[in-house]
Amino acid sequence: MEFHGSLLQLKAAVEKLGVPCHWEHRHDFESAFFDDEVSNLKLNWWPSTGVIQMVGDPEVREDMWNRLLLVLDH
Numbered sequence: 001m002e003f004h005g006s007l008l009q010l011k012a013a014v015e016k017l018g019v020p021c022h023w024e025h026r027h028d029f030e031s032a033f034f035d036d037e038v039s040n041l042k043l044n045w046w047p048s049t050g051v052i053q054m055v056g057d058p059e060v061r062e063d064m065w066n067r068l069l070l071v072l073d074h
Helices: 009-013 058-073
Strands: 021-026 028-032 042-045 054-055
Touching: 009 028, 009 058, 021 042, 054 058
Parallel strands: none
Antiparallel strands: 021 028, 028 042, 042 054
């Protein structure tokens, strides 16, 4: 998936998921680390290409990914 908005727009979308997270700048990309104390989910976004990926616990990742897709579509 790709997202071509701003970092602030992406942060606002992730915030709508209702899961606390903190952001870190990592070289060429931005990362949101979900602080849910259940999974090790992390969202990576490369602003130069718009590519978004979510990594971590597969059982939680699929649900969170689908929720993010819904938020970004609206």
